[in-house]
């Protein structure tokens with residue numbers, strides 16, 4: 001994007017909670033975005049709210065397209081047509097210079113809207129490719145911050161039940177995003193005092209991360 005002849009870089013903010021004003025995750029995100037805007041005047045933030053977005057279903061035809069790409073052929077005819085909405089989402093994702101994801105933990109992992117989004121964009125030829133020496137991620141030199149909130153506390157005894165952070169690290173690492181920073185607010189549903197304290201702690205960390213996020 002060009003503003004007065006200067007190329008603005010883009011942070012794509014992907015929102016995976018439907019709770020809007022009620023969201024604890026977004027209370028942490030707010031602080032991140034405020035600090036980010038103050039420290040990075042040459043960046044714009046684009047919002048992708050997954051509970052408002054009409055993502056394409058992965059129908060048989062669209063999945064056939066994926067296998068065609070995996071066999072290193074190009075999409076054409078009906079399959080190309082069926083893939084248009086997927087390409088729109090991929091291009092939007094790839095047009096960003098960095099990413100911020102705001103997501104609650106749902107059933108030890110991520111909400112289905114975020115899983116749907118990942119299933120849509122994570123496509124061969126676009127986000128990764130297989131080579132003789134293994135898979136190669138095609139999303140190069142881009143950073144990602146992920147802000148989560150969880151009802152319980154997964155820092156200690158419950159650590160093994162956290163399928164959210166390891167899953168997201170694997171998925172985005174696979175496509176080449178290795179610099180992923182997590183800010184986890186937890187526990188959110190074990191009393192109001194603890195919730196308030198942990199949101200405050202996560203906000204302080206969000207401020208720190210946002211200040212340095214794309215500069216180092």
Ligand SMILES: Cc1cc2nc3c(=O)[nH]c(=O)nc-3n(C[C@H](O)[C@H](O)[C@H](O)COP(=O)(O)O)c2cc1C
Nearest residue numbers: 017023024025104105106107108149150151152188
């Ligand atoms: C469908 C659903 C599933 C949830 N599953 C978990 C879970 O597995 N573990 C957990 O600690 N909290 C779970 N929670 C609680 C949320 O992670 C927690 O309340 C979080 O702070 C909500 O974030 P939000 O206000 O940004 O939506 C779940 C909440 C919902 C609505």
